[in-house]
Structures are given as C-alpha cells and as structure tokens.
Amino acid sequence: MSSEQSSRIVITGVGASTPLGHSFNEIGDALQAGRSGIDWYDAGTFNRLQKHAAANVQEILLPTETESFIHTKEFDKSSRIEQFMIGPAAHALADAGINPKVDSLKQKKCVGIIAGIGAEQLKNWERDFLDNGHDVFEASSRPSLVHRVAHMLGVNGPATTVAAACASSGYALALGKTWLATGLVDSCVVGGCDVLSPTALAAFHNLRALSRRDDNPQKASRPFDKNRDGFVMGEGGVFFVLERQREAENRQCKIYGELAGIGMSSDASHMVTPCSDPVQASRAITEALADANLLPKQVDYINAHAAGTPVGDAAEAGAIRNAFDTAAEEIFVSSTKSMSGHLISAAAAFEALACLVAIERNMVPPTINLDEPDENCYLRHVPHQSISSPVDVTASNSFGFGGSNLCLVLKSAA
Amino acid sequence: MNHSLSSSADLSAHCLVESYASASAHASEIDTLAREKHTHGCHSLPPRFLRHADEQTVIGMHSIIQAMAADTQDSRDICNDAVVAATCLGGQPSAARTMIGLREKGPVAVTPHIVPQCSLHSVASAASVGFGMHGPNFGVGGGPHAPAEGFLLALTLAPMLAKNSPSSRIWLVCTGWDQQPCLDAAGILTNDPICRGMTFVLKPEMAQTHEETQPYIQFSSQKNTPSPHILPVDGRLKELCEQFETGTCTTIAITDTCTIEISPLSPNQLSSRSNQLALQKEAA
Numbered sequence: 001m002s003s004e005q006s007s008r009i010v011i012t013g014v015g016a017s018t019p020l021g022h023s024f025n026e027i028g029d030a031l032q033a034g035r036s037g038i039d040w041y042d043a044g045t046f047n048r049l050q051k052h053a054a055a056n057v058q059e060i061l062l063p064t065e066t067e068s069f070i071h072t073k074e075f076d077k078s079s080r081i082e083q084f085m086i087g088p089a090a091h092a093l094a095d096a097g098i099n100p101k102v103d104s105l106k107q108k109k110c111v112g113i114i115a116g117i118g119a120e121q122l123k124n125w126e127r128d129f130l131d132n133g134h135d136v137f138e139a140s141s142r143p144s145l146v147h148r149v150a151h152m153l154g155v156n157g158p159a160t161t162v163a164a165a166c167a168s169s170g171y172a173l174a175l176g177k178t179w180l181a182t183g184l185v186d187s188c189v190v191g192g193c194d195v196l197s198p199t200a201l202a203a204f205h206n207l208r209a210l211s212r213r214d215d216n217p218q219k220a221s222r223p224f225d226k227n228r229d230g231f232v233m234g235e236g237g238v239f240f241v242l243e244r245q246r247e248a249e250n251r252q253c254k255i256y257g258e259l260a261g262i263g264m265s266s267d268a269s270h271m272v273t274p275c276s277d278p279v280q281a282s283r284a285i286t287e288a289l290a291d292a293n294l295l296p297k298q299v300d301y302i303n304a305h306a307a308g309t310p311v312g313d314a315a316e317a318g319a320i321r322n323a324f325d326t327a328a329e330e331i332f333v334s335s336t337k338s339m340s341g342h343l344i345s346a347a348a349a350f351e352a353l354a355c356l357v358a359i360e361r362n363m364v365p366p367t368i369n370l371d372e373p374d375e376n377c378y379l380r381h382v383p384h385q386s387i388s389s390p391v392d393v394t395a396s397n398s399f400g401f402g403g404s405n406l407c408l409v410l411k412s413a414a
Numbered sequence: 415m416n417h418s419l420s421s422s423a424d425l426s427a428h429c430l431v432e433s434y435a436s437a438s439a440h441a442s443e444i445d446t447l448a449r450e451k452h453t454h455g456c457h458s459l460p461p462r463f464l465r466h467a468d469e470q471t472v473i474g475m476h477s478i479i480q481a482m483a484a485d486t487q488d489s490r491d492i493c494n495d496a497v498v499a500a501t502c503l504g505g506q507p508s509a510a511r512t513m514i515g516l517r518e519k520g521p522v523a524v525t526p527h528i529v530p531q532c533s534l535h536s537v538a539s540a541a542s543v544g545f546g547m548h549g550p551n552f553g554v555g556g557g558p559h560a561p562a563e564g565f566l567l568a569l570t571l572a573p574m575l576a577k578n579s580p581s582s583r584i585w586l587v588c589t590g591w592d593q594q595p596c597l598d599a600a601g602i603l604t605n606d607p608i609c610r611g612m613t614f615v616l617k618p619e620m621a622q623t624h625e626e627t628q629p630y631i632q633f634s635s636q637k638n639t640p641s642p643h644i645l646p647v648d649g650r651l652k653e654l655c656e657q658f659e660t661g662t663c664t665t666i667a668i669t670d671t672c673t674i675e676i677s678p679l680s681p682n683q684l685s686s687r688s689n690q691l692a693l694q695k696e697a698a
Contacts, residue, residue, distance in 0.1 A: 110669065119533040120556055122509055129513045136510045139503050139594040143648070144557035158668050160563040163534035163553040171552050178570050182427060184633075184672070199512060202521030203529045262574075264550035266497075266542040271530045280548055287578060401530045402539020404551055 009177045010413050011256040011356065012187075012248045013096025013241030015063070015088035018350060019055035019234050020340050022063070023091075024256075028357040031365040032386045036218040036339050038232050043198045044130070052201055052210070053217035055234030055341025057084075066090035068099060069153050081123050084193035084237030084346070085115060085149050093153065096241035097253050098187055101154030112157035112185035114176050115146040115239075116168030116192030118345040118400075119200070120161065126199050157185045163345070165400025166305070168192050169238065170348030170408055174262040176242050186247065191239030194345040201233060207272065209309060221342075222369040223306035223335035224313050224377040231307035234341030238349035245413065255413040256356045260393075261292025267403030274312045274399060281319035281405045285395060288407035289323075294393060296327040299409075301364050301389075303351045303396040306335035306377075307342045316397060317377040332389065333379040334367045348398035348406065355394035355410045362390050427569040429616035431629035431678070432487050432583065435480030436612040436655045437473055441507075441595055441603055448472045452544075454482040457492065459544040466527040467540060469609045470504040470589040474537040475544060477611035478587060484691055485615060494582045496549030496575055497541040500564025502557060502590035502651070505532025511601040537587055549575065549582050558648040561588045562666045565674045569633060572618035584616040590651040612655050627683065634665070634675045659684070 016022060019037030020030035030037065041054035060083040062075045069090040078086060093099065093111075100111040125136035150159040158179070162171045169192025176190035204210045211220040211230040221232040240256075248255055263284040267275035275281070289296060302320060306313045313335075321328045336354045343350050354365055363386050370383035393411040400406075439447050448467060452459040452475055464472050508525075509532055515523030530536065535553035542551035550571065555563040568586045575582050593607040616631065643657050643664045654676075657664045661681040665673045679687060 117556075118535060118553075119529070121503055121534075122505065122528070122532060125506070125509050126513060129517075136506065136513060137597045137599070139506050141503065141558045141594065144555070144559065147557070147559060156669075158566060158672075160554060160559075160566060161534065161556050162567065163556070164551070165530075165533065165535055165539075168535070168552075171550075175567060175570050178574060182570075182573065184570075198521065199516060199524055199528065202516065202524035203526050205521065206524055207526035207529070266548050266551045268493075268542050268546045268548050271539055271543055272526075283548075400535070401533075402535055402551065403543060404535065404539070 007181060008245040009180050009242055009259045010245045010248050011240050011259060012243050012253045013092035014256060014353060015091025015095060016238045016353060017057055017060050017084055017087050018236035018238065018340060019057055022061050027353060028361060031336060031339065031354055031357055032361065032363055034339065034366045034368045034385055036368060038217050038221060038341050040217050041196065043196065043201050051214065053220040053232050054196055055232060056196060057236055060084060060087060062087050063091045065094035069093065079127055081120065081193060081195045082145060084195060085145060086152065088191065088237040088239040089149060089189050090153055092189060092239040092241045097251065098241060100156055109186040110157040111155050111187050112179055113146060113150050113155045113159045113189040114172040115161050116163065116172035116345050116349065117145065117161050118163045118165050118168045120145055123195055123197055126197050155189065164404035165402055166344055166347050167398035167400040167404045167406040168345040170398040170406040173259060173349065173352060173408055174264060174406065177259050177262055180242055180244055187241055187243045189239055190242055191349040192346040193237030194235055194343055196233055196235045204233060211308060219369055221308050221338045223308045223338050223367050224373055224381060225370050226372040226374045228308045228310060228313065230309055231337065232341040234343045236343050236346050236350065238346050238353055257359050257410045258413045259408065260411045261288040261409035263287030263291060263407040265405045267405065269403050272401055274315045275403060276315050278315060278319035278322045281316065281399060282323035284405040285319065285323035285397065285407040288395065288409045292409040294409065296324040299331050299393045299395050300391045301358050301394045302331055302333045303355050303394060304333050304335045305397040305399045307337050314374065314376040316399065317379050320379060328379060331380055332364045332382050334365055334382040336365050338368045351396045352408055352410060355396050358391045358394055359412045362388060364389055364391065427572045428619045428632040429569065429572050429630060430619060431614050431631065432617050433481045433485035433615040434613060434658065435477055435484050436659065437477040437480055438608050438610045439473060440606045440608055441469060442606050444469045444472050444609060447476060452476065452479050454479050457482055457545050463544050466531050468505040468508050468532050468536060470501050471537045471540045473609045473611035474499060474587045474589045475540060477613040478541055478585060481613040481615050492545060492547055494549050494579045495547045496571060496582060496584045497538045497547055497551040497587065498564055498568045498571060498584055499537035499541065499553050499587040500555040500560040501534060501537050501553060502555060502560040503594060504536065507595050507597060507603065508532045510597045514601050537589055541585060541587060549579065560590060561649065561651050561654050562647045564588050565631060565666060566668055568616055569631065569674065576618040576620050584618065586614040586616055588612045588651050592652050610651050610655065612651065629678045631674060631676050634673055
C-alpha cells in the first residue's frame with residue numbers, strides 16, 4: 001500500500017435522524033425520489049402569530065444497532081438536541097463496527113468526537129425557560145453536550161464542539177480529518193445537530209431570512225429559483241465515523257467514501273449578509289480541490305449550500321463559476337435543501353451524506369421547486385428529478401453567518 | 415477520564431506565541447467599553463460595530479486590540495489570518511431578555527441579532543469581519559472546557575494553515591465570565607461579575623525552529639512534560655490568564671498521554687515586556 005493510501009481519510013460509519021429519514025438508505029431513497037421533508041410546523045405556545053413551513057423530525061428514533069451504547073430509557077429522558085446527537089453518533093459508531101468502550105481497552109484505540117453545534121446553550125436555556133425553568137437567569141457551568149455524549153458512548157479521546165453557523169458540522173468534518181492525519185486519534189465521530197425552536201424561528205423570520213410563502217410548504221424551499229424568497233428551517237442530526245483508509249481496510253468494514261479535501265476561508269464582510277464578491281467563497285472551493293489533489297473538471301457533482309435566499313444563492317453561483325471556470329458548464333449542481341430544508345448546524349453534514357449517496361448510487365439528487373432558474377444563478381442545474389450519472393467526485397459547499405466558507409471534497413474510495 | 419493517544423501519533427504541531435494580551439471588565443462597564451474606539455494602527459473596528467454584540471464579544475475584541483498593541487510583528491498583514499474563539503456560556507443576558515420578550519410580546523419581540531451575536535461563533539465572526547481576517551474563523555467550546563478546546567483546535571488548525579498560507583497567524587481568543595451573570599425576572603443584572611478575555615497571536619511552525627526563550631504552545635507527551643502547573647481540562651480562563659501572565663508554564667491534559675504545553679515568557683522577559691509596553695503607551 002502506498003503512503004498516499006495510508007494517509008487517506010475515509011468514512012466508515014453513518015448515522016442520521018433527519019426530516020428525510022433515519023438511515024443512509026432511507027435518506028438516499030428520499031433524495032433520489034425528490035421527496036420533500038417540509039410541512040407546516042407549530043412551534044408551540046409562543047408561535048401564535050406565525051405559521052411556519054419547516055422540516056420537522058416527527059419522532060427521533062434510537063436505532064436498534066445502538067443498544068450496546070445506550071439504553072432506551074436514558075435516550076427517552078434526554079432533550080431533543082441531545083437525542084439528535086446521541087442517536088446518530090451511536091448509530092455511526094455501530095455502523096462502523098466500533099465500540100469505544102471495548103476497543104479502547106482491547107485494542108488501545110483512541111476515538112475522538114467533534115460536534116458542530118452553533119447555539120447549544122441558547123437552545124438549552126430556551127427549552128428550560130419554556131418549561132418554566134430559571135437556567136437562563138442563573139446559568140450553571142455544566143459540561144457541553146459533546147462531553148456528556150462522549151462519556152455516554154465511551155469515547156475515550158478528545159471531544160470538542162465547533163461552530164461556524166450554517167457551516168458548523170462541515171468544520172467538524174474538516175477538523176476531524178486533521179485529527180486523523182496528525183494521529184491524534186484512530187477514529188473520529190464528526191457531524192452536527194440542531195433543533196427547531198421558537199426563538200430561532202422568530203429571529204430568522206424577523207431577519208426576513210425565512211421564506212414567507214404561505215400556499216404550500218413543500219413549495220417554499222426554492223433554491224436558485226427566480227421566485228425564491230428565503231430558506232426553510234429544518235432540524236436533525238447527522239454524524240459520521242472517520243478513519244484512516246489503511247485501518248479501515250484492515251478491519252474490512254464498509255467504506256462510504258473518502259473525505260479527500262477541505263477548504264476554509266472567511267468573507268470578512270458582514271455578520272449576516274453573504275458577500276456578493278465571490279473571491280473568498282471560491283477560494284475555499286479551490287483550496288479543497290487542491291487539498292484533494294484534483295482539478296475542477298474532475299468533479300462530477302456539486303452539492304450547493306444554496307438555501308433559497310435571494311442574495312446567498314446568486315453569490316454562491318458566482319463563487320462556483322469563479323472556482324470551476326469553464327468546467328462549471330459541465331458539472332451537475334443541486335441544492336438538497338429544497339427537500340430537507342436548512343438543517344442549520346447539521347446542514348453541512350447532511351449535505352456530505354447526500355454526496356455519499358450520489359457516489360454510491362451514481363445518481364445526482366435534484367433541486368426540487370426549481371421551476372424557473374434565476375439567470376443570476378446560471379449553473380448546470382438538476383431541476384425536479386434526480387438523474388443517473390456516474391459520480392466519483394463531489395464537492396459540497398457550506399457558508400455561514402459571519403462569513404465562514406467551507407468546501408468538502410468527497411470521492412469514492414475505490 | 416480514560417484517555418489515550420493514537421498509536422500512530424505525529425503531533426508536531428507547534429505555534430509560537432508572537433503576542434498576547436488579556437482584558438477584563440465588570441458587566442456594568444461593558445456598554446461603555448463597546449462604545450469606545452477599538453483601534454490600533456491601521457486596524458480598527460467600524461464605528462458602532464459592537465452595538466449589538468454580547469459581552470464576551472466586546473471583551474474579546476478589546477483583548478485583540480491589546481494584543482495588536484503588544485505585537486512585535488505589528489506591521490504584519492493580517493488579512494489571511496485565522497480566528498479561533500473559545501467562549502464559555504456567551505450571550506446569557508441577551509438570551510434572557512429575548513426570552514422574556516418572547517413570552518410577553520410574542521415572536522415579534524425577538525431580535526434578529528440574537529443569532530449572529532449570541533452564538534458560539536459570534537466572537538470569531540466579529541473578529542474576522544471587524545478586522546478583515548480572511549482565514550478560517552470558527553467558535554469552539556461553549557462550556558467550561560472552552561479554553562482547553564481552544565488551544566486544541568488552534569493546534570489542529572496550525573499544520574493546515576502552515577501549509578496553505580505560511581505567513582498567516584491564528585488569533586486564539588478565549589473569553590468567559592469569572593462568575594456567571596445573575597438576572598432577575600425582568601432581565602436586570604443582580605450581580606456585577608467580571609467578563610474576561612485573552613488573545614494569543616499564534617504563528618504556526620512546521621518544525622520546532624524557535625529559540626527556547628520564545629513563548630510557544632505545542633502538543634507533548636504528558637510523561638515528558640515537567641510543568642509546575644497543570645490546568646484541568648475544564649480549567650477556568652482566569653487561572654489560565656494568571657499563569658501565563660506570571661510566566662508559569664502550564665499544561666492541559668487532553669488525553670491520558672497527550673497534553674498541550676503552554677510556555678509563556680520567563681519572569682525576566684515579562685518584566686522587560688511590561689517596561690516596553692509602558693514606554694509604547696507613553697509615546698502614544
């Protein structure tokens with residue numbers, strides 16, 4: 001085996017709880033069918049003035065494969081945001097065939113965990129406040145969710161939370177790749193989670209960032225469409241297990257794909273509004289391709305961040321054209337947020353999962369509701385229906401408030 | 415914690431501390447501090463930039479300005495620098511007031527600023543946007559482990575930055591409260607705790623080429639790290655600031671076999687640094 005192969009970082013476990021399903025295959029089927037996970041959502045007592053289209057997860061399931069990690073009773077008494085992390089993270093470990101509680105002792109393996117969560121404390125305070133609690137008035141310094149979950153799952157290596165708004169879980173993947181490359185860990189659980197909440201819905205609504213279409217919730221998320229008017233919030237948790245390829249192959253486990261390249265940059269332009277100058281966003285893409293040692297023309301599919309906001313989608317289209325130059329004419333581009341909604345902190349991880357689905361099925365998921373593509377978003381779109389096409393290399397963009405730009409390059413591990 | 419290190423570890427990540435500074439203020443002083451001009455040389459925050467910022471962002475920006483003033487590499491371009499901000503329970507007073515508004519007046523009372531200004535990434539984003547840093551920016555921690563997680567991820571980012579942008583530095587900004595704020599049912603503060611920030615300007619190095627007299631942070635094996643002070647992984651920022659500013663070597667145990675070693679200036683160097691800063695201040 002070459003040294004290049006031994007240093008490759010691959011994905012060997014997937015766990016998810018999302019509006020489009022609770023497993024790799026279920027989510028893959030939804031993406032392939034162009035099925036929307038968006039519906040009307042009631043955010044509770046304090047939502048009486050608004051009706052929201054949102055991508056809600058009705059029931060957060062604890063997969064049966066995770067019974068060696070956590071008991072159902074313990075899961076049931078956890079908060080919603082905890083469940084969105086515990087379930088998918090445990091499922092990803094089970095899927096990869098890793099049990100940190102056992103492996104750390106028997107094989108002296110070090111397992112780390114990085115969670116992308118943008119506003120964990122805010123969500124905890126809000127939940128407690130709505131239950132008539134007082135945490136937000138007299139905050140206690142309890143360990144972050146990632147440390148509690150690491151303890152629960154027996155994760156024995158370093159644990160941390162990272163946040164870059166809507167790119168949070170993408171940063172978790174990127175930093176996890178570095179932990180493996182430097183040998184800090186032998187395997188790493190990476191991903192992110194987020195929950196719908198009255199405060200977040202109201203804040204984004206008041207910011208005029210959410211779609212205000214009130215005819216049909218399934219039609220509200222319209223990335224790249226001329227009539228888009230904002231994004232649709234969603235919730236969920238998506239986690240992966242990353243390992244070095246050599247070790248994954250030695251264990252003969254399933255390899256979903258390779259995390260081949262990462263690129264990160266900042267617009268340094270505005271705390272909220274995306275930068276209309278594509279230079280920094282396209283720099284993140286270019287760096288990711290360089291990190292993967294790939295040329296733009298080698299990319300088969302781009303999963304765009306495109307959330308359906310008028311400014312953001314056009315800015316991203318410019319960044320893609322800038323980074324890929326003439327190759328952009330040939331590369332399929334879609335936004336799976338048209339189906340999943342915007343999972344905020346979990347969005348980048350969900351979209352990495354969509355790329356792995358595309359690779360496994362040689363299928364490009366569509367941008368549903370793309371009835372009339374905006375001429376300012378000129379790209380090779382995949383409107384309404386998925387298409388069959390060889391997919392070996394994918395790029396997934398994520399951009400967050402505060403100008404955080406991230407691109408992940410995922411490719412088949414063959 | 416039953417932690418271990420990967421058997422194939424090559425933790426050569428290493429950063430020189432090219433500058434550092436701390437800042438602190440009581441909660442009652444933060445509004446005034448936010449209205450001050452945050453300027454050093456050609457670097458300054460836009461006017462009214464901090465008007466919606468939470469307390470930890472204000473103190474974080476203030477510590478950045480102080481670190482700029484103390485920077486011996488003052489003339490260096492920062493446009494490709496990265497920001498890692500480790501905050502602990504940020505945005506609490508604003509969150510309390512927002513939730514009171516939500517309950518009393520409904521969603522219309524929720525400020526849109528709560529998301530960009532009171533999240534874990536807010537300090538990092540404010541630094542990136544405010545000072546024009548185009549390298550990666552992200553928040554880390556959120557809880558009591560924040561300072562340790564900040565050092566861990568700065569060292570994680572170091573080899574990547576050294577490879578992609580060799581002249582760039584990492585601005586590690588740690589913020590937190592000495593005691594958490596207490597608020598009454600109307601959202602008014604009933605105590606006046608100290609908000610603290612410390613900025614480390616880190617220069618990633620591919621290999622350890624520095625002189626031993628320079629302050630640095632690096633991964634090290636716990637066995638080989640004779641340190642007079644071990645900061646618990648959930649050690650408080652106040653303690654970290656005190657150790658660094660009094661020239662005490664500190665280690666943070668990340669795993670059973672891996673620590674982060676934080677080596678500050680020696681007491682003699684600290685003394686000459688404070689004289690130099692006093693002269694600079696006088697000249698200004």
